Amino acid sequence: MSEHVGPTGQDRLWRWLVPVTALGAGLLFAASASTAQGTDLRAGRFSQLTDLINSASGSVATQERDAAALRRAVAQDGQIAASASSTVAKEKARGDVLAGAAGMAAVTGPGLTVSLNDARRPKDGRPQASSNPDDLVVHQQDVQSVLNALWVGGAEAVTLMGERVVSTSAVRCVGNTLLIQGRLVGPPFVLRAIGDATAMRAALHAEPGVSLFQQYVRSYGLGYSVTSVTTLHLPAYDGPLDLAHVTRTAP
Numbered sequence: 058m059s060e061h062v063g064p065t066g067q068d069r070l071w072r073w074l075v076p077v078t079a080l081g082a083g084l085l086f087a088a089s090a091s092t093a094q095g096t097d098l099r100a101g102r103f104s105q106l107t108d109l110i111n112s113a114s115g116s117v118a119t120q121e122r123d124a125a126a127l128r129r130a131v132a133q134d135g136q137i138a139a140s141a142s143s144t145v146a147k148e149k150a151r152g153d154v155l156a157g158a159a160g161m162a163a164v165t166g167p168g169l170t171v172s173l174n175d176a177r178r179p180k181d182g183r184p185q186a187s188s189n190p191d192d193l194v195v196h197q198q199d200v201q202s203v204l205n206a207l208w209v210g211g212a213e214a215v216t217l218m219g220e221r222v223v224s225t226s227a228v229r230c231v232g233n234t235l236l237i238q239g240r241l242v243g244p245p246f247v248l249r250a251i252g253d254a255t256a257m258r259a260a261l262h263a264e265p266g267v268s269l270f271q272q273y274v275r276s277y278g279l280g281y282s283v284t285s286v287t288t289l290h291l292p293a294y295d296g297p298l299d300l301a302h303v304t305r306t307a308p
Contacts, residue, residue: 170284217247
């Protein structure tokens, strides 16, 4: 005669957990589907981020205009003080020299213009050269590679989309646009650099990131051009100089 063994406490626990877990998962999927309504939830968050940046850009532009007016007033007061004191005049002269190296003074001279652009959609209705959208757009690292190469090539001053690039400048990717000093900018991304055009072209040719981008230009039709310019006028940097984050590394 065999002995019937009843369910243990653990068995009874699992009998309850399985249907409860399944019910919870079903409710989660239903809520996600209702919220998404057939769209990608991540795309919604991206749209909200872009809208937030666009909204903040207007405030940034207003504050930049106010800051520029204050800087002009400070410069005028400095001129007046320097004309009345030889000590102030001497210190102002020292500051003017450093301002050029820091990007705080406008610069004029020969150099290069570099343009990077997304791939154009074929006009005859043919499909794009790649089904992967990432292959068809300019990325942050592409612009950064060009920027790095220009500095290596001895650029004295550089602008990206008209914004003067200094030591505290940062280029960030937001979708297929870039955020540079509070401004959202879209392709084509144009960099202008004052310096020895031959040396900067050689640095661009030697930069691995630029070489990789040129492979995508040939394969997928992205835009890339380098043009020598006799005279470029690059504005002074007029943004904030405060450091938001500083990290000290061991020597």
